[in-house]
Amino acid sequence: MSDLLRNIIRLLLFILVQVYVLNKIPPLHQYVIPYLYYLFLLWLPFNISRISLLFVGFITGMTLDYFTNTPGLHAAACVLVAYVRPFIINILSPKDSTEFNYREPSPRSMGWTPYLVYVLILTVFHHFYLVLLEWWSFGNFLHFLIKVLSTTAISLLLVIITELLFARKMNYRTNTA
């Protein structure tokens, strides 16, 4: 299956799961909203160019926004994640994109610890910005902080569960391939 087709299917699945499963969960607590859809951006291949990454981020966010009726909210957060992603990857595993043995970021290609750090940092970026925009007009600072932290914790848990349940089959890349 080509990269493009695989990612389109993935985007659809992530958005549908976010809209019809995670957003439908009765609120566990006023601070906790489980987010998972942005994992789509973290799973994009290493060799995607930074410009197209930004546009993919924008499209992902807008797609979700049309379902939740908040045009721009998730899009802004996704564009931020897409912008920051290359820097984080560069810090955690400083290689050229051609030197990676696997195509996409995953526990297998980066190792569990660097991968989790990568997910954690981008999750915090995403939630911080999202909650900031959402609470722009009201709310106090303590609520804001607690909400960012609890939402991040629950999202990280979801990401780990997703990684364990859906281990992606990936080919080891060699020069001949």
Next chain:
Amino acid sequence: MRNIFLFIRRFFTVIVFLILQAVSIWFLFNYNKFHRAKGLSAANEVTGWFNSKYNNVEDFFKMKEENRRILRMNDSLINLLSSNFVKNDTGRVVVRDSVAYDTTGQYRHYVWREAQVLYNTVNAEKNYVQLNRGSNQGIKDNMGVFSSDGGLVGQVVNVSSNYSQVMSLLHVQNKVNVLVKKTKSSGTLSWDGKDPRFLTLNNIPKSDSLVKGDTILTGNYSLSFPPGHMVGTVEEIIKDNSTNFYVLKIRTAANFSNLQQVMVVENLQYADQEQLFQDTKKKVDDAKKTSR
């Protein structure tokens, strides 16, 4: 000139990033203007299609609860039928017709339509409800929406040809005029974005004696909602020491987490009242200008 191009090329990614951020935030803050645009209406049709498919599945699981609720509603309505009452003097018969005007001088002010909820959230700060009826079925902006057991749900804010969006009471920009049934004093209902079971009611003077469990009804001054319909009950009374008003915590009558069937109510005089309101404003303002 060459330097400008070099600069753009060097920082192309940053510039694209900033532009996309600007576009997103522009969307976000202009939503109220933007959501009437054609583009979002078209998106509404697409998401509506997905939502109706999802709804078919969801209905299967929630039908039992919903049937019970509708049965309860029917039961209360059947008790109101005129055939239940016998009048001693037969001089006059009260006729209530669905025709807008009738010979007894009564006319119809509100029309109710049933609709089905396709999508609904309670865990965001701005919650919307999507219904399976749109402008083709006669839904217009600013109509009121009530749940199947009679509790206030919200107000229609956007309509596409076959679907409509309702701003739920659980929306931080929502402001509804309501009144306390016992004392008839009216206040403003809003939501603080925290707990979907509770709303906040302001502007009820401290001279009123209230207890927990008092009924809150829709107010008399709204163009969208008929007066005297259930909104919720008082859950907690907080005395704000800095003002002369209570801050009341209201438990909603409608259960927002499992809305399935709702009723959309149309104010037949809406255009008339709104027109009068605008005309008055214009007339008074013009009078001010000319007198100066």
